[in-house]
Amino acid sequence: MRKLVKVAILSALLALGGCAAMMRTPPVPGDTLEVVRAKFGEPTAVHALPPGQVLEYATGPYGQFTWMARMGPDGKLLAFEQVLGDVGFGRIKIDKSTRADVMATVGRPAERSYLALSDLEVWSYRYKESGVWNSMMHVHFDRAGIVRKMISGPDPMYEEKRGFFRD
Template identity: 55%
Template sequence: MKNYLAAALLAMAALGGCASIYTAPPQPGESEAQIVARLGEPTHRYGEGNTHLLEYMTGPWGQATFMARIGADGRLVSYEQVLDTAHFSRIEPGKSTKQDVLHTIGAPSATSYLRLPQLEVWSYPYRESNAWDSVMHVHFDNAGIVRMMQNGPDPRRTPDMAWPLGSRR
């Protein structure tokens, strides 16, 4: 009986940690304090003129990042999931900076560095067209300018790709 009770309490505690993901999204006009009370502390905050952004990442395994834009009056202007084709298309190779990327799609779930071409890579797992497990890789030069973007399947969620040469069968 003790084992069942302990398991039930553990399951309830684990589900409680996920509660903020499944709450109703904040509505325009809500105060920043109301949003933080409901969703918890944001993973990152970004200033942007007289407004600022609250970022809520679900990574590294999650495939969504939510941005809450707070107006100069301290109230919510917009709340949206930003890891999608529409937001990725706002990033311009040769022009966008690391700061632009952070304000557009948030912080990466993973980073790496390619020595030979000298590019820093930020990786963003997401659901392309709400159907495919994908990863968008944003490549920056040493000056912090986007040089290219590369999209592909997420090998962590595609069993045949987890092995270097394809299927392990």
């Protein structure tokens, strides 16, 4: 029993430590690449985009936040923003955006799946819709890697589980 309590406390502390890492003071435009990395550590991904690069700081697969640090060609921060939300998803253009565009816009998905009947690959992202509702955005790609549709719905991870013996 004592061992179980110790494991539970250690797990809680580690989880809170991970959350605290993302609660740091955000970098400000003009900060250098070294300052951004000093504040947030190594990014989960780096995307090369004109005019510079984008550093991705994801909290997935169960997190609802991904921060993107957009760096200029001079190595200075242009913008630092949380992209999993209405504004970030609004930048994805149906019938135009590619997998690479989506990855550089909102980062890596929480889940990937395939719909055989419609022959579409689906990337799913957890987020807070309107900053309130636990939701998932499903981005559907055709075989060529072009976004064909986007569907938002409730995140099943937060839905009440109903079973055979429960109402």
